[in-house]
Amino acid sequence: MARQLTMDEREVISRMLYANELPAAIARRLGRHRSSVGREIERNSDGGGGYSAVEAQRRAEARRRNRPLTRKLDRPEMNEEVRRSLARYWSPDQIAGRLKQDHPGQSGRWVSHQTIYDWLRRDEHRDPWEGCLRFGGRRRKKNDRRGKIPRTVEIDKRPKIVERRSRFGDWEGDTMVGAKHCGALVTHVERKSGYLLAAKAAARRCGPVNQATKRLFANIPSSLRKTLTLDNGKEFAHHEAMGRRTGLDIYFAQPYAAWQRGVNENTNGLLRQFFPKGTNFTQVSHHDVRLASEQLNNRPRKRLGYRTPNEVLQKHLGVAIEN
Numbered sequence: 001m002a003r004q005l006t007m008d009e010r011e012v013i014s015r016m017l018y019a020n021e022l023p024a025a026i027a028r029r030l031g032r033h034r035s036s037v038g039r040e041i042e043r044n045s046d047g048g049g050g051y052s053a054v055e056a057q058r059r060a061e062a063r064r065r066n067r068p069l070t071r072k073l074d075r076p077e078m079n080e081e082v083r084r085s086l087a088r089y090w091s092p093d094q095i096a097g098r099l100k101q102d103h104p105g106q107s108g109r110w111v112s113h114q115t116i117y118d119w120l121r122r123d124e125h126r127d128p129w130e131g132c133l134r135f136g137g138r139r140r141k142k143n144d145r146r147g148k149i150p151r152t153v154e155i156d157k158r159p160k161i162v163e164r165r166s167r168f169g170d171w172e173g174d175t176m177v178g179a180k181h182c183g184a185l186v187t188h189v190e191r192k193s194g195y196l197l198a199a200k201a202a203a204r205r206c207g208p209v210n211q212a213t214k215r216l217f218a219n220i221p222s223s224l225r226k227t228l229t230l231d232n233g234k235e236f237a238h239h240e241a242m243g244r245r246t247g248l249d250i251y252f253a254q255p256y257a258a259w260q261r262g263v264n265e266n267t268n269g270l271l272r273q274f275f276p277k278g279t280n281f282t283q284v285s286h287h288d289v290r291l292a293s294e295q296l297n298n299r300p301r302k303r304l305g306y307r308t309p310n311e312v313l314q315k316h317l318g319v320a321i322e323n
Helices: 007-018 023-032 035-044 053-064 078-087 093-103 115-122 126-129 160-164 204-215 239-246 259-270 287-296 309-317
Strands: 170-177 184-190 196-201 227-230 250-251
Touching: 007 035, 007 053, 023 035, 035 053, 078 093, 078 259, 093 115, 093 160, 115 239, 170 259, 184 204, 184 259, 184 309, 196 204, 196 259, 204 239, 227 259, 259 287, 287 309
Parallel strands: 170 227, 227 250
Antiparallel strands: 170 184, 184 196
16 A cells, blocks of 8 residues: 655655755655655645645645545455455454455555454444354353263373374364254364364264264375364264274363363354254255365464465365365
């Protein structure tokens, strides 16, 4: 975006013109393009061809006051880009960060997350867009009556490197239950990239969950199959068979310690934008689940420098994952 001339710069122009310096020399002194200096002299000189810094500053300020205000999101190209990203369920922070990454050095094509929120509040058509934003939900009650799963390996036995998220191939897993326990989603999230694998399961039971997990990891290369950290749901009681089928070392988080699987918990919250609580997963198509996964895997994340999980994992592998 063009930077306005300051009063100090106009003083330099005035003094150098008085010394009969050419606009090109003035531009070099100011570090400006000579066309900018030429326009300044032409627009703000008096009728006799003289140039006064004070008068030039007064005229420039008057023009700015009389200029109609054009907000960034009133510009059609900017508005379209923001709307397109909101439709993909990107947050205002993700949109703002991605614009800076996609248009480096072009501040005129950037917009802050607060500007997007302000626009949403005043836009007469804001309702459908606010529906694309994520809002926090209620916390799960600590009333788990489920029995202890046998032969589990607790999270404190997990390699310490997993906690640091410094390598690829460590996953967190969980399930999302449907209304009245009608169907379920199985979700596994790679800790370093945030890449999501999700699939329908006919029921929230060991057999269907294991089958869905086997399908999800079928195309995941062995270099990305190191560990899987699960919660204590009974649907993971056959964890040993799951480990054999996937080649993953399986560990279990402590009860009521959702933060130990924070990446997965957060991702499940994002999935609720597509499948709100009360969704009957038997009526959700495999295509819908795949589409939601693709949306999240192609959504920029702040902790990834506003790159997407897909981009991060593809750069690591050198090829895209087919799922």
